[in-house]
Amino acid sequence: xxxxxxxxxxxxxxxxxxxxxxxxxxxxxxxxxxxxxxxxxxxxxxxxxxxxxxxxxxxxxxxxxxxxxxxxxxxxxxxxxxxxxxxxxxxxxxxxxxxxxxxxxxxxxxxxxxxxxxxxxxxxxxxxxxxxxxxxxxxxxxxxxxxxxxxxxxxxxxxxxxxxxxxxxxxxxxxxxxxxxxxxxxxxxxxxxxxxxxxxxxxxxxxxxxxxxxxxxxxxxxxxxxxxxxxxxxxxxxxxxxxxxxxxxxxxxxxxxxxxxxxxxxxxxxxxxxxxxxxxxxxxxxxxxxxxxxxxxxxxxxxxxxxxxxxxxxxxxxxxxxxxxxxx
Numbered sequence: 376x377x378x379x380x381x382x383x384x385x386x387x388x389x390x391x392x393x394x395x396x397x398x399x400x401x402x403x404x405x406x407x408x409x410x411x412x413x414x415x416x417x418x419x420x421x422x423x424x425x426x427x428x429x430x431x432x433x434x435x436x437x438x439x440x441x442x443x444x445x446x447x448x449x450x451x452x453x454x455x456x457x458x459x460x461x462x463x464x465x466x467x468x469x470x471x472x473x474x475x476x477x478x479x480x481x482x483x484x485x486x487x488x489x490x491x492x493x494x495x496x497x498x499x500x501x502x503x504x505x506x507x508x509x510x511x512x513x514x515x516x517x518x519x520x521x522x523x524x525x526x527x528x529x530x531x532x533x534x535x536x537x538x539x540x541x542x543x544x545x546x547x548x549x550x551x552x553x554x555x556x557x558x559x560x561x562x563x564x565x566x567x568x569x570x571x572x573x574x575x576x577x578x579x580x581x582x583x584x585x586x587x588x589x590x591x592x593x594x595x596x597x598x599x600x601x602x603x604x605x606x607x608x609x610x611x612x613x614x615x616x617x618x619x620x621x622x623x624x625x626x627x628x629x630x631x632x633x634x635x636x637x638x639x640x641x642x643x644x645x646x647x648x649x650x651x652x653x654x655x656x657x658x659x660x661x662x663x664x665x666x667x668x669x670x671x672x673x674x675x676x677x678x679x680x681x682x683x684x685x686x687x688x689x690x691x692x693x694x695x696x697x698x699x700x701x702x703x
Contacts, residue, residue, distance in 0.1 A: 380685060381430075381444045381472075382677030384480055385410030385451035387501040391674040392433050393699060397445070399682055399691040401698040405433030411453035412463075423466040430470070441471030446684045448677040450480035452502065455519045476680065479516050481506035484635040484669045487676030487696070492683070493631070495618050496669075497611050497651075500636025503528030505614040509622040517614045527610035530638055533588035533603075538562075540599050542570060552599035554590055561587050592644040608650035615651075616658040626661045635669040671696035 379402060382393045390410045394403040407429045415421040430441070449467070454460055454477060464477055481504040484496030491510070498504045503526035504519035518524045526532055541558045543549030545567045559566070564573035594600045615632060624630050632655075634640070634648055652666055675696045682691055 378445045378685075379439060379443055380678065380681035381434075381447040381449075382674050382681050383410070383429075383447070383449040383451065384483055384672065384674035384677055385449065385453075386480060387411040387414050387452045390429070391672060391702075392429055393674050393678050393702075394434060394437070394439060394444075395678055395682060395695070397682070397685050397687065399687060399694050401695075403433050403437050403439065404699070404702050405429060406702075410451050412459070413453045419462055419466070422463070423470070426466065427470055442473075444472060445474065446681045447472050447475040448483075448486075448681040448684075449475060449477050450483040450673065450677050451477065452480045454479045455516065474684075476684075478514070479504060479506060479519060480673060481516060481519070481635075482508065482514065483673040483676035483680075484633040485676065486680040486683075487671050487673060487692075488633045488667065488669055489631040492680065494633065495615055495630065496633040496635055497528075497615060497639070498636040499528040499611070499634070499638040499647075501530060502526065503532060503610070505611065505618055507618040507622050509624065513622055515618060515621055517618060525610070527607045528638070529636075530586075530588050533591060533607065533638065534586075536603055536606075537587060537591050538574065540603060544599070545570065550599050550602075552594075553597045554594050554599060557590050557594065558587065561590065588638065589642075592642055592646065595644060595646045604647055604650060608647055608654055611651050612654035612658055615655060619659055619662065624662070626663075629663040629665045632664050632666045633669050634666065635673060640668050672699050672702070675699050 378397050379394050384391045387409050390407040392405045393401060395401055409415060410422060410425055412418050412422040454463060460477060467475055481496055481498045485494050485508050486492050493508055493510050495507045502519060505517040507515050518526045541555050544552050544555055562573040562577060564570050591600050591603060595604060619630055655664055678695050679692050
């Protein structure tokens with residue numbers, strides 16, 4: 376009888392599930408909506424229902440049941456506290472999964488791209504999170520709960536700060552910026568006096584304004600844009616620096632840092648990434664960093680992690696990543 380591992384990358388906007396045989400052969404793959412209980416109207420109750428339906432839709436056509444999964448790794452956005460971990464772990468056991476690792480989705484980039492599953496992953500997507508794993512397997516997460524953890528990254532946070540800066544330039548005597556007219560156009564405001572109405576209308580009808588953060592990179596030479604980008608870079612570099620010291624990374628070997636999430640990965644202008652690297656050198660003198668963009672889907676990290684728990688060969692990473700690339 377075939378034995379399988381399951382990998383889930385559960386995000387705040389989209390999610391992916393992959394099932395592999397123990398020989399690292401891909402059997403099933405599925406896409407889904409958000410699996411972050413914090414953005415689901417029904418919170419944890421709805422999350423349990425979504426997980427059940429997602430697994431059933433993906434696995435049932437292949438005759439795979441929860442008891443056929445020998446190990447699962449689930450990286451889910453919104454798993455930020457011990458209590459959240461306890462609740463979601465309970466529902467996974469209820470659904471029939473006996474052996475699994477549950478963690479925040481930010482850890483998946485480490486498993487996907489860092490040698491020996493050791494390093495740091497900085498997420499800049501729907502939200503802002505930094506995760507780290509050291510050689511002893513100790514894990515630490517920094518950020519991920521918005522303003523309460525001082526997060527300055529993430530598409531919504533970036534858009535909000537940009538909109539606030541433009542509003543300040545218009546009505547609070549703030550620094551003038553070349554971003555004013557592009558922002559007014561982007562939100563559909565005919566003049567500055569329509570600013571609040573235009574934003575409120577977009578929020579009310581569910582028209583997301585997160586995409587406006589692209590303007591920050593398009594006008595990155597602007598003084599206001601430079602300040603906002605520098606603040607974001609300092610936020611990430613400070614978190615990574617803290618991670619390095621908290622997890623006891625040494626200066627003997629380079630620290631691998633993975634940049635993941637749509638803002639980091641899809642943005643062609645490297646200004647923010649370059650700022651973070653420069654600030655890291657200042658904050659961590661004597662350390663060397665290998666900073667790379669995540670080039671495979673995060674669910675690949677969950678699959679590699681799960682397969683490693685079955686004793687799979689260490690050279691499976693490339694094979695797993697290659698099989699999943701064509702699914703996106």
